[in-house]
Amino acid sequence: MPLAQAQGLPPATTGDITPEPVREGIDLTINGERFRHTGDPLMPLLWYLRDVLRLTGTKVGGAHGEGGYDLVLVGGKAVSAIKRPMAELAGARVVTVEGLASADGSLHPLQQAFIDEDAIGCGYCTAGWLIAGIDLLTRKPKPSDDDIDKLPNRCRCGCQTRVRRAIKRAAGASA
Known part of the structure:
Protein backbone atom coordinates (compact mmCIF):
# COMPACT_ATOMS: atom_id res chain seq x y z
CA MET A 1 0.00 0.00 0.00
CA PRO A 2 1.43 3.42 -0.96
CA LEU A 3 2.45 5.64 1.97
CA ALA A 4 -0.08 8.38 1.08
CA GLN A 5 -2.95 5.87 1.25
CA ALA A 6 -1.64 4.45 4.50
CA GLN A 7 -1.73 7.97 6.01
CA GLY A 8 -5.27 8.56 4.76
CA LEU A 9 -4.23 11.13 2.16
CA PRO A 10 -5.96 11.36 -1.22
CA PRO A 11 -4.02 9.95 -4.14
CA ALA A 12 -1.82 12.39 -6.04
CA THR A 13 -3.43 13.84 -9.14
CA THR A 14 -1.80 13.38 -12.47
CA GLY A 15 -3.71 16.18 -14.27
CA ASP A 16 -2.71 19.73 -14.85
CA ILE A 17 -3.05 22.28 -12.10
CA THR A 18 -5.49 24.98 -13.10
CA PRO A 19 -4.84 28.31 -11.39
CA GLU A 20 -7.76 30.29 -10.04
CA PRO A 21 -8.69 33.29 -12.14
CA VAL A 22 -7.51 36.64 -10.83
CA ARG A 23 -10.10 37.96 -8.42
CA GLU A 24 -11.82 41.15 -9.33
CA GLY A 25 -11.21 43.90 -6.87
CA ILE A 26 -10.27 47.47 -6.23
CA ASP A 27 -6.74 48.31 -7.34
CA LEU A 28 -4.96 51.16 -5.60
CA THR A 29 -1.46 52.29 -4.72
CA ILE A 30 -0.51 52.78 -1.08
CA ASN A 31 2.85 54.31 -0.23
CA GLY A 32 4.08 53.50 -3.74
CA GLU A 33 3.06 49.83 -3.64
CA ARG A 34 0.15 48.35 -5.62
CA PHE A 35 -2.62 46.50 -3.79
CA ARG A 36 -5.88 44.84 -4.78
CA HIS A 37 -8.74 44.82 -2.28
CA THR A 38 -11.05 41.88 -2.98
CA GLY A 39 -13.21 42.20 0.12
CA ASP A 40 -16.20 44.33 1.00
CA PRO A 41 -16.16 47.46 -1.19
CA LEU A 42 -17.80 49.41 1.65
CA MET A 43 -14.93 48.67 4.06
CA PRO A 44 -13.46 51.98 5.23
CA LEU A 45 -9.91 52.65 4.08
CA LEU A 46 -8.88 52.96 7.73
CA TRP A 47 -9.73 49.32 8.45
CA TYR A 48 -7.99 48.18 5.28
CA LEU A 49 -4.83 50.04 6.29
CA ARG A 50 -4.84 48.93 9.91
CA ASP A 51 -6.35 45.44 9.81
CA VAL A 52 -5.32 44.11 6.40
CA LEU A 53 -2.02 45.87 5.67
CA ARG A 54 -1.03 46.39 9.33
CA LEU A 55 -0.17 50.04 8.69
CA THR A 56 -1.13 51.29 12.13
CA GLY A 57 0.23 54.83 11.98
CA THR A 58 -3.18 56.14 10.90
CA LYS A 59 -5.23 56.23 14.09
CA VAL A 60 -8.85 55.69 15.02
CA GLY A 61 -10.36 58.92 16.29
CA GLY A 62 -14.04 58.13 16.21
CA ALA A 63 -16.65 56.86 13.82
CA HIS A 64 -16.89 60.18 12.00
CA GLY A 65 -13.24 61.17 11.59
CA GLU A 66 -13.28 63.89 14.20
CA GLY A 67 -9.93 65.11 15.51
CA GLY A 68 -7.97 64.42 12.32
CA TYR A 69 -6.34 61.28 13.74
CA ASP A 70 -7.30 59.20 10.68
CA LEU A 71 -6.04 61.49 7.92
CA VAL A 72 -4.20 60.13 4.88
CA LEU A 73 -3.29 61.71 1.56
CA VAL A 74 -5.42 60.57 -1.37
CA GLY A 75 -4.26 62.12 -4.60
CA GLY A 76 -2.21 64.56 -2.54
CA LYS A 77 -5.16 65.82 -0.47
CA ALA A 78 -5.83 65.05 3.20
CA VAL A 79 -8.95 62.91 3.64
CA SER A 80 -10.51 61.00 6.50
CA ALA A 81 -9.71 57.29 6.11
CA ILE A 82 -12.73 56.26 8.20
CA LYS A 83 -15.08 58.18 5.90
CA ARG A 84 -13.61 56.83 2.66
CA PRO A 85 -14.93 53.42 1.55
CA MET A 86 -12.66 51.26 -0.55
CA ALA A 87 -15.16 51.45 -3.44
CA GLU A 88 -14.22 55.13 -3.93
CA LEU A 89 -10.51 54.40 -4.19
CA ALA A 90 -10.15 52.50 -7.47
CA GLY A 91 -6.94 53.73 -9.06
CA ALA A 92 -6.19 56.09 -6.16
CA ARG A 93 -2.74 56.93 -4.85
CA VAL A 94 -2.77 56.86 -1.05
CA VAL A 95 0.04 57.99 1.23
CA THR A 96 -0.02 57.20 4.93
CA VAL A 97 2.35 58.49 7.58
CA GLU A 98 4.47 55.38 6.97
CA GLY A 99 5.01 56.56 3.39
Whole structure:
Protein backbone atom coordinates (compact mmCIF):
# COMPACT_ATOMS: atom_id res chain seq x y z
CA MET A 1 0.00 0.00 0.00
CA PRO A 2 1.43 3.42 -0.96
CA LEU A 3 2.45 5.64 1.97
CA ALA A 4 -0.08 8.38 1.08
CA GLN A 5 -2.95 5.87 1.25
CA ALA A 6 -1.64 4.45 4.50
CA GLN A 7 -1.73 7.97 6.01
CA GLY A 8 -5.27 8.56 4.76
CA LEU A 9 -4.23 11.13 2.16
CA PRO A 10 -5.96 11.36 -1.22
CA PRO A 11 -4.02 9.95 -4.14
CA ALA A 12 -1.82 12.39 -6.04
CA THR A 13 -3.43 13.84 -9.14
CA THR A 14 -1.80 13.38 -12.47
CA GLY A 15 -3.71 16.18 -14.27
CA ASP A 16 -2.71 19.73 -14.85
CA ILE A 17 -3.05 22.28 -12.10
CA THR A 18 -5.49 24.98 -13.10
CA PRO A 19 -4.84 28.31 -11.39
CA GLU A 20 -7.76 30.29 -10.04
CA PRO A 21 -8.69 33.29 -12.14
CA VAL A 22 -7.51 36.64 -10.83
CA ARG A 23 -10.10 37.96 -8.42
CA GLU A 24 -11.82 41.15 -9.33
CA GLY A 25 -11.21 43.90 -6.87
CA ILE A 26 -10.27 47.47 -6.23
CA ASP A 27 -6.74 48.31 -7.34
CA LEU A 28 -4.96 51.16 -5.60
CA THR A 29 -1.46 52.29 -4.72
CA ILE A 30 -0.51 52.78 -1.08
CA ASN A 31 2.85 54.31 -0.23
CA GLY A 32 4.08 53.50 -3.74
CA GLU A 33 3.06 49.83 -3.64
CA ARG A 34 0.15 48.35 -5.62
CA PHE A 35 -2.62 46.50 -3.79
CA ARG A 36 -5.88 44.84 -4.78
CA HIS A 37 -8.74 44.82 -2.28
CA THR A 38 -11.05 41.88 -2.98
CA GLY A 39 -13.21 42.20 0.12
CA ASP A 40 -16.20 44.33 1.00
CA PRO A 41 -16.16 47.46 -1.19
CA LEU A 42 -17.80 49.41 1.65
CA MET A 43 -14.93 48.67 4.06
CA PRO A 44 -13.46 51.98 5.23
CA LEU A 45 -9.91 52.65 4.08
CA LEU A 46 -8.88 52.96 7.73
CA TRP A 47 -9.73 49.32 8.45
CA TYR A 48 -7.99 48.18 5.28
CA LEU A 49 -4.83 50.04 6.29
CA ARG A 50 -4.84 48.93 9.91
CA ASP A 51 -6.35 45.44 9.81
CA VAL A 52 -5.32 44.11 6.40
CA LEU A 53 -2.02 45.87 5.67
CA ARG A 54 -1.03 46.39 9.33
CA LEU A 55 -0.17 50.04 8.69
CA THR A 56 -1.13 51.29 12.13
CA GLY A 57 0.23 54.83 11.98
CA THR A 58 -3.18 56.14 10.90
CA LYS A 59 -5.23 56.23 14.09
CA VAL A 60 -8.85 55.69 15.02
CA GLY A 61 -10.36 58.92 16.29
CA GLY A 62 -14.04 58.13 16.21
CA ALA A 63 -16.65 56.86 13.82
CA HIS A 64 -16.89 60.18 12.00
CA GLY A 65 -13.24 61.17 11.59
CA GLU A 66 -13.28 63.89 14.20
CA GLY A 67 -9.93 65.11 15.51
CA GLY A 68 -7.97 64.42 12.32
CA TYR A 69 -6.34 61.28 13.74
CA ASP A 70 -7.30 59.20 10.68
CA LEU A 71 -6.04 61.49 7.92
CA VAL A 72 -4.20 60.13 4.88
CA LEU A 73 -3.29 61.71 1.56
CA VAL A 74 -5.42 60.57 -1.37
CA GLY A 75 -4.26 62.12 -4.60
CA GLY A 76 -2.21 64.56 -2.54
CA LYS A 77 -5.16 65.82 -0.47
CA ALA A 78 -5.83 65.05 3.20
CA VAL A 79 -8.95 62.91 3.64
CA SER A 80 -10.51 61.00 6.50
CA ALA A 81 -9.71 57.29 6.11
CA ILE A 82 -12.73 56.26 8.20
CA LYS A 83 -15.08 58.18 5.90
CA ARG A 84 -13.61 56.83 2.66
CA PRO A 85 -14.93 53.42 1.55
CA MET A 86 -12.66 51.26 -0.55
CA ALA A 87 -15.16 51.45 -3.44
CA GLU A 88 -14.22 55.13 -3.93
CA LEU A 89 -10.51 54.40 -4.19
CA ALA A 90 -10.15 52.50 -7.47
CA GLY A 91 -6.94 53.73 -9.06
CA ALA A 92 -6.19 56.09 -6.16
CA ARG A 93 -2.74 56.93 -4.85
CA VAL A 94 -2.77 56.86 -1.05
CA VAL A 95 0.04 57.99 1.23
CA THR A 96 -0.02 57.20 4.93
CA VAL A 97 2.35 58.49 7.58
CA GLU A 98 4.47 55.38 6.97
CA GLY A 99 5.01 56.56 3.39
CA LEU A 100 6.20 60.11 4.09
CA ALA A 101 9.93 59.42 4.40
CA SER A 102 12.00 59.04 1.22
CA ALA A 103 13.09 55.64 -0.05
CA ASP A 104 16.57 56.31 1.35
CA GLY A 105 15.07 56.82 4.82
CA SER A 106 15.45 60.59 4.96
CA LEU A 107 12.54 62.26 6.69
CA HIS A 108 10.04 64.56 5.07
CA PRO A 109 10.88 68.18 6.07
CA LEU A 110 7.72 68.34 8.20
CA GLN A 111 8.67 65.16 10.04
CA GLN A 112 12.08 66.65 10.80
CA ALA A 113 10.45 69.92 11.91
CA PHE A 114 8.21 67.99 14.32
CA ILE A 115 11.33 66.47 15.87
CA ASP A 116 13.17 69.80 15.96
CA GLU A 117 10.24 71.59 17.61
CA ASP A 118 9.44 68.72 19.98
CA ALA A 119 5.90 68.74 18.57
CA ILE A 120 5.19 65.17 19.62
CA GLY A 121 3.38 64.73 22.92
CA CYS A 122 1.91 61.30 23.45
CA GLY A 123 2.16 60.75 19.68
CA TYR A 124 -1.43 59.66 19.05
CA CYS A 125 -2.31 62.71 16.95
CA THR A 126 1.09 63.11 15.27
CA ALA A 127 0.32 61.15 12.09
CA GLY A 128 -2.81 63.17 11.45
CA TRP A 129 -1.01 66.46 12.06
CA LEU A 130 1.75 65.46 9.63
CA ILE A 131 -0.74 64.56 6.90
CA ALA A 132 -2.81 67.72 7.44
CA GLY A 133 0.35 69.83 7.57
CA ILE A 134 1.67 68.43 4.30
CA ASP A 135 -1.68 69.08 2.64
CA LEU A 136 -1.67 72.64 3.99
CA LEU A 137 1.91 73.31 2.90
CA THR A 138 1.07 72.04 -0.59
CA ARG A 139 -1.86 74.45 -0.84
CA LYS A 140 -0.25 77.35 1.06
CA PRO A 141 3.55 77.28 1.15
CA LYS A 142 3.59 80.10 3.73
CA PRO A 143 0.62 79.36 6.02
CA SER A 144 -0.51 81.85 8.65
CA ASP A 145 -1.35 80.96 12.25
CA ASP A 146 -5.01 81.18 11.25
CA ASP A 147 -4.47 78.70 8.38
CA ILE A 148 -2.86 76.25 10.79
CA ASP A 149 -5.54 76.78 13.43
CA LYS A 150 -8.21 75.86 10.88
CA LEU A 151 -6.79 72.35 10.42
CA PRO A 152 -9.20 69.67 11.67
CA ASN A 153 -6.65 68.15 14.05
CA ARG A 154 -6.82 68.10 17.81
CA CYS A 155 -4.17 67.30 20.39
CA ARG A 156 -5.17 66.31 23.90
CA CYS A 157 -1.61 66.83 25.17
CA GLY A 158 -1.61 70.52 24.29
CA CYS A 159 1.10 70.42 21.60
CA GLN A 160 -0.73 72.77 19.24
CA THR A 161 1.74 75.65 19.76
CA ARG A 162 4.71 73.40 18.97
CA VAL A 163 2.84 71.93 15.98
CA ARG A 164 2.28 75.45 14.66
CA ARG A 165 6.02 76.19 15.03
CA ALA A 166 6.89 72.91 13.28
CA ILE A 167 4.64 73.65 10.30
CA LYS A 168 6.14 77.13 9.99
CA ARG A 169 9.67 75.70 10.28
CA ALA A 170 8.93 73.24 7.49
CA ALA A 171 7.51 76.07 5.38
CA GLY A 172 10.77 77.97 5.87
CA ALA A 173 12.85 74.90 5.04
CA SER A 174 11.02 74.33 1.77
CA ALA A 175 11.31 77.97 0.70
